[in-house]
Amino acid sequence: MELTENQEMYLKILDEFIEQEVEPRLKELDTVDEYPFWMQQRMAELGFTRLVAPEEYGGLGENMTTLLLLIMRACQYNNTLGSLLNCSNNANKLLSFANEQQIETFLPRIVEEGKFMGMAYTEPSGGSDSRAVQTTAVLDGDEWVINGTKSFISYRSAVGSWQVSAKTVDEEGNEGISVFLVDAQAPGVSYGAHYDKFGWCGSDTGDVYFKDCRVPKWSVCGEINKGLHVSLSTLDGARLVIGARAVGYAEGAFEKAWEYASTREAFGRMLTDFQALQHYFADMYSDAQVCRGYLMHLASELDAGRSIGKGGSIAKLKCTTMAQQVCQRAMEICGGMGLLKDFGLSRYYEDACVLITGEGTSEIQKNIIFKAIKKDHR
Ligand SMILES: Cc1cc2nc3c(=O)[nH]c(=O)nc-3n(C[C@H](O)[C@H](O)[C@H](O)COP(=O)(O)OP(=O)(O)OC[C@H]3O[C@@H](n4cnc5c(N)ncnc54)[C@H](O)[C@@H]3O)c2cc1C
Missing domain, CATH: 1.20.140.10 (Butyryl-CoA Dehydrogenase, subunit A, domain 3)
Structure with a gap:
């Protein structure tokens, strides 16, 4: 496959970064189970965390082919490097459903700071069945109040916002599942110790707790009770x-x-x-x-x-x-x-x-x- 000039340029920058800064620390990255903030900072400085975000939102506007080429190269060395490249894809994901307030509040965290928009879907009761959600969100005045526990959630210390699935009831009394976009540091959000697990060293995977977490009405992603459309799209x-x-x-x-x-x-x-x-x-x-x-x-x-x-x-x-x-x-x-x-x-x-x-x-x-x-x- 013939590469474009841009693809060659990005691969060259990535290769230099890997050779000079990642390879010397590979042993540490493979054995110390802590999120490498230094890597996030450098990847943001090099522009990789904005790679596929649209140019009008501060991204570099690259396409899926370029993203995958770079991820394949990065993951030959380190998994988190691949995750950080995918961070820019979070911007497109956000733009696929977000309203104005969500874009204004959360997009800069991805594009400018290289912080992930994390997915908090899996619960202690199971991950495969996305409909078996126990977490609830109840409308109270102008705010939603979220309560529940999410498990096996990755990159918790590197996340700027969470997509959280929860059971909801709409104004007509219909039940469903909705997805909310929640500030990772919002009052009512807390984090358990990270799991001692097999693989994905440094991914800070563990529980996320939502206890009377109050979020503005505009935090709903897409439509009420149609959360599965958001996650599937x-x-x-x-x-x-x-x-x-x-x-x-x-x-x-x-x-x-x-x-x-x-x-x-x-x-x-x-x-x-x-x-x-x-x-x-x-x-x-x-x-x-x-x-x-x-x-x-x-x-x-x-x-x-x-x-x-x-x-x-x-x-x-x-x-x-x-x-x-x-x-x-x-x-x-x-x-x-x-x-x-x-x-x-x-x-x-x-x-x-x-x-x-x-x-x-x-x-x-x-x-x-x-x-x-x-x-x-x-
Ligand atoms: C390191 C790591 C990071 C993760 N990060 C995240 C994250 O950031 N956010 C997040 O939301 N989740 C995350 N997950 C959770 C992951 O998405 C779930 O583990 C996965 O969806 C499976 O759910 P489960 O573990 O509850 O297994 P179960 O759903 O309990 O499944 C157990 C077994 O039953 C099988 N099974 C279940 N249903 C069916 C069926 N209908 N037909 C056939 N077989 C079936 C499964 O294939 C599996 O083999 C992470 C998991 C790991 C290990």
């Missing part, structure tokens, strides 16, 4: 972003395994001289290339303003499954070294496992794909 892009992260992990793990196998001897030969391992490398490389190509195709469709239908779910399912398999194989190729944290390979596998679960598990993606196939065959 930007899922296509979000799933491609997950796919791009997955390709990045797979390619990062591939390089690490290649470096090891091409310098390690066994039985008087290089590991890369064994045909069994040659076939592993051929499979790993081909699988990542196919996923990369499919993502680029879907991104160009979105950039052309066309819908990608079930493509987003197919990409999420296939890219994340591929990444988990490739990263696991890469670890096996490196023998015992592959299992040492210090070696810097196992974290790709851990991160890939997180992708399988986040933003709709593989089973949920298969449900969506099957439903779409069935509809196509009516």
